[in-house]
Amino acid sequence: MPEGMTAAANPAGQGTAMLEVRDLEAWYGESHVLHGVSLDIRQGEVVTLLGRNGAGKTTTLRAIMGLTGRRTGAIRFEGRETIALRPDLIARAGIAYCPEERGIFASLTVKENLMLPPTIAPGGLSVEEIHTLFPNLKEREGSQGTKLSGGEQQMLAIGRILRTGARLLLLDEPSEGLAPVIVQQIGVTIRKLKERGFTVLLVEQNFRFAQTVADRHYVMEHGRVVDMVANQDLAASMDRLHEYLGV
Amino acid sequence: MESLIFFLEDAAPLLVLGLVNGAFYALLSLGLAVIFGMLNVINFTHGAQFMMGAFVAWMLLSWAGIGYWGALILAPLIVGAVGVLIEKTMISRLYKLDHLYGLLLTFGCALVIEGLFRNNFGVSGLPYAVPAELRGGIDLGFMFLPTYRGWVVLMAVVMCLLTWYVIEKTKVGSYLRAATERPQLVQAFGVNVPRMMTLTYGAGVALAAFAGVLAAPIYSVRPDMGASFIITVFAVVVIGGMGSIMGSIVTGFMLGFVQGVTELIYPPFAQTVVFFIMAIVLLTRPAGLFGRA
Numbered sequence: 001m002p003e004g005m006t007a008a009a010n011p012a013g014q015g016t017a018m019l020e021v022r023d024l025e026a027w028y029g030e031s032h033v034l035h036g037v038s039l040d041i042r043q044g045e046v047v048t049l050l051g052r053n054g055a056g057k058t059t060t061l062r063a064i065m066g067l068t069g070r071r072t073g074a075i076r077f078e079g080r081e082t083i084a085l086r087p088d089l090i091a092r093a094g095i096a097y098c099p100e101e102r103g104i105f106a107s108l109t110v111k112e113n114l115m116l117p118p119t120i121a122p123g124g125l126s127v128e129e130i131h132t133l134f135p136n137l138k139e140r141e142g143s144q145g146t147k148l149s150g151g152e153q154q155m156l157a158i159g160r161i162l163r164t165g166a167r168l169l170l171l172d173e174p175s176e177g178l179a180p181v182i183v184q185q186i187g188v189t190i191r192k193l194k195e196r197g198f199t200v201l202l203v204e205q206n207f208r209f210a211q212t213v214a215d216r217h218y219v220m221e222h223g224r225v226v227d228m229v230a231n232q233d234l235a236a237s238m239d240r241l242h243e244y245l246g247v
Numbered sequence: 248m249e250s251l252i253f254f255l256e257d258a259a260p261l262l263v264l265g266l267v268n269g270a271f272y273a274l275l276s277l278g279l280a281v282i283f284g285m286l287n288v289i290n291f292t293h294g295a296q297f298m299m300g301a302f303v304a305w306m307l308l309s310w311a312g313i314g315y316w317g318a319l320i321l322a323p324l325i326v327g328a329v330g331v332l333i334e335k336t337m338i339s340r341l342y343k344l345d346h347l348y349g350l351l352l353t354f355g356c357a358l359v360i361e362g363l364f365r366n367n368f369g370v371s372g373l374p375y376a377v378p379a380e381l382r383g384g385i386d387l388g389f390m391f392l393p394t395y396r397g398w399v400v401l402m403a404v405v406m407c408l409l410t411w412y413v414i415e416k417t418k419v420g421s422y423l424r425a426a427t428e429r430p431q432l433v434q435a436f437g438v439n440v441p442r443m444m445t446l447t448y449g450a451g452v453a454l455a456a457f458a459g460v461l462a463a464p465i466y467s468v469r470p471d472m473g474a475s476f477i478i479t480v481f482a483v484v485v486i487g488g489m490g491s492i493m494g495s496i497v498t499g500f501m502l503g504f505v506q507g508v509t510e511l512i513y514p515p516f517a518q519t520v521v522f523f524i525m526a527i528v529l530l531t532r533p534a535g536l537f538g539r540a
């Protein structure tokens with residue numbers, strides 16, 4: 001499978017992708033977690049990363065942000081190689097990250113959490129626009145960040161990276177552990193972000209949710225990307241995906 | 248009524264002394280808390296940096312003719328810059344290792360710095376005069392308050408509140424608090440966290456040096472002036488709870504005051520009382536009075 005899919009993994013073709021990841025390997029200390037991840041994301045696309053627990057989805061996002069230990073391979077963002085950059089410089093290049101554990105700061109209020117990530121470029125959402133997307137955040141502005149409900153914390157974690165002007169958003173399982181209504185609301189938000197021209201790399205296990213928002217899906221197994229399915233081919237590829245994901 | 252006035256006449260100077268000590272405890276433990284919160288390093292060089300503040304004030308006066316007011320601003324900047332250098336060249340290499348290494352390194356730095364000053368300036372103290380504007384005292388009716396001591400307490404309160412305000416209420420402070428919780432994530436948002444750690448160390452050190460300048464006219468300027476203070480300050484930090492900003496301020500003043508009261512009631516116990524309280528706190532609230540467990 002991995003051999004035959006190199007072409008499929010680069011549907012965007014050389015040079016046109018906003019983010020190009022090639023043969024990315026990453027380590028946490030001694031443990032070798034990513035064994036050659038290759039993927040492409042074009043400007044304006046919503047792409048998901050599917051895979052079982054422990055497949056390396058979170059690690060892929062963390063490696064793109066420079067948050068793992070040693071990394072090798074290539075990560076080109078808007079034509080610029082970022083693999084040797086520090087995380088803060090990668091962020092300033094225009095990539096924003098929403099971690100799986102949400103990363104809401106307990107010692108900051110909701111408002112402080114929202115305003116924390118520095119603006120790195122013009123073109124981000126205004127605070128009013130974020131409040132329109134997530135009205136709860138406005139109501140609870142003065143509360144301690146971690147006093148919010150799980151869903152509200154997820155909204156805050158997404159909301160705060162929309163302000164910064166970053167053009168590529170890395171979202172790690174935003175639907176995890178949330179009630180269906182809130183998952184739906186997050187789906188609406190992601191589609192709105194796509195309309196506004198944001199590019200999104202979305203880690204998901206919730207396959208039903210992923211298919212409502214994404215253009216393409218990459219499948220990861222054991223630290224590698226092993227397959228790619230366009231959203232319109234999803235129905236035809238069901239059997240294959242079920243096998244990968246063990247659902 | 249009459250006996251109360253007599254009592255106050257006896258008690259007031261000791262309580263003021265306690266409050267002045269408390270002012271230094273608060274300033275020093277505040278700096279330690281700021282550094283520990285951000286860097287996760289217990290800065291054992293803090294006492295030496297306090298001493299350096301006093302010495303730099305003395306040098307500025309003797310070698311450059313710059314008086315107390317100039318020193319109050321310049322000495323913290325100079326000693327803070329030395330702190331930045333120490334963080335950049337040495338401490339920053341230890342963040343990935345166990346706490347213990349930072350502790351050993353900063354302890355070693357303290358010994359080296361104190362040794363250097365002892366070699367060059369001897370062990371007997373150098374005099375540093377109270378600035379002309381702050382000489383004399385104020386008659387409060389029940390006591391005579393030396394102006395300079397009042398000034399020290401006032402400055403310490405102002406500095407502590409200012410630091411608290413910056414950390415708890417400003418944008419820069421929100422970066423500091425956030426980076427204390429999750430430095431990696433804050434860096435992934437585009438904040439240069441390593442540089443922030445360097446500057447935080449520099450600021451904590453500058454705070455110690457500021458206290459050193461305040462102390463110069465009260466205690467003589469000696470290489471061991473920090474070492475004797477810092478032991479009590481570490482007890483204060485343990486009692487208040489490591490890393491709590493308001494906790495270290497309140498505990499610092501409180502314990503200085505408790506020492507003053509003890510001096511009044513049973514003088515031999517005054518030097519020990521802080522450690523006695525520390526033992527009780529450790530047994531009943533190991534995270535400290537204000538610490539988050």
Ligand SMILES: Nc1ncnc2c1ncn2[C@@H]1O[C@H](COP(=O)(O)OP(=O)(O)OP(=O)(O)O)[C@@H](O)[C@H]1O
Pocket residue numbers: 028031033051052053054055056057058059060100205
């Ligand atoms: N900090 C770490 N140190 C060492 N190994 C780690 C670390 N974090 C993750 N791993 C290992 O790396 C592998 C991939 O983990 P990762 O978190 O990327 O998986 P994932 O696909 O995001 O899984 P999940 O769906 O459960 O979130 C796992 O085997 C995990 O045990």
Ligand SMILES: [Mg+2]
Pocket residue numbers: 057058059100172
């Ligand atoms: Mg994960």
